[in-house]
Amino acid sequence: MKVKILGGHGGVTIGCQATSYLIDDQLLIDAGSVASTLSIERQSKINHILISHPHLDHIKDLAFLCDNCFGMRDKPFQVFSHATVKEIIKTHLFNETIWPDFTQLPTKEKPTISFEALEPEKVVQIGNYKIMGVKVQHPSDAMGYIVEREGKSLLFTLDTAPTERIWQKAKEYPGLKAIFTEVSFPNKLQKVATASDHHTPQTLAEELRKMPPGIPVVLTHIKPNFRSELEQEIAELDEPRIQILSKDGMEFNF
Numbered sequence: 272m273k274v275k276i277l278g279g280h281g282g283v284t285i286g287c288q289a290t291s292y293l294i295d296d297q298l299l300i301d302a303g304s305v306a307s308t309l310s311i312e313r314q315s316k317i318n319h320i321l322i323s324h325p326h327l328d329h330i331k332d333l334a335f336l337c338d339n340c341f342g343m344r345d346k347p348f349q350v351f352s353h354a355t356v357k358e359i360i361k362t363h364l365f366n367e368t369i370w371p372d373f374t375q376l377p378t379k380e381k382p383t384i385s386f387e388a389l390e391p392e393k394v395v396q397i398g399n400y401k402i403m404g405v406k407v408q409h410p411s412d413a414m415g416y417i418v419e420r421e422g423k424s425l426l427f428t429l430d431t432a433p434t435e436r437i438w439q440k441a442k443e444y445p446g447l448k449a450i451f452t453e454v455s456f457p458n459k460l461q462k463v464a465t466a467s468d469h470h471t472p473q474t475l476a477e478e479l480r481k482m483p484p485g486i487p488v489v490l491t492h493i494k495p496n497f498r499s500e501l502e503q504e505i506a507e508l509d510e511p512r513i514q515i516l517s518k519d520g521m522e523f524n525f
Contacts, residue, residue, distance in 0.1 A: 272448075275520070276291075283328065290329050293317070299320045305332045319397050319398050320349065321351050323413055333364065340383065347382045351386075352386070407428055424447045428451070429453060430455075432468040432470060434478075438481040447486055450488045456501075475505075479510060490515045
């Protein structure tokens, strides 16, 4: 599997895009920057989208993806998420006030985008992948995802504070090749991180002990204004399996 991090930052500024992971050019995880980083032709070739939770930096480009690809596809973009997330996006984004309801356009029978609820911890076949969503510690029934194809699997926790269940489930996957997770705030802002359900390096250190051993860990969601401080604190963890996202557009092959 090829993973391209279209955007992997915890903020948006020049050189920093919001969360979007593209797998094999066809499966998208979160839509914070897909329309901002891909040509319209490449956007139109995406078939399935997993949404972790409904915060703006993870869903905003759903609006522009639909606008850009309106009328270009025979089938709708299929979006999968927890039922809570589905309802929030439909109520507060595609509501004819903030943005047109592309679940009804160009017609109700042939919409640009469709939504389907995923039941946590139930494996489903989505295109070429077996997907399991697992609830994590973040608002609005947020889920992380374990994505499996041909015996290889990848784990994405995206936005989360310290959590438990996804690491228990991860140990059931002998073909796990990598973990993509987050660290957002430096240790001095632990109270902010706790209140917003995010990691600091010191809580990440505890989380690493829960993860399956020996699996590479890619850290994303770095807040741009704290990058240098976070890099120093992460380096002090002295964990050789950690890699920090250095820039958007990085690719990984498994």
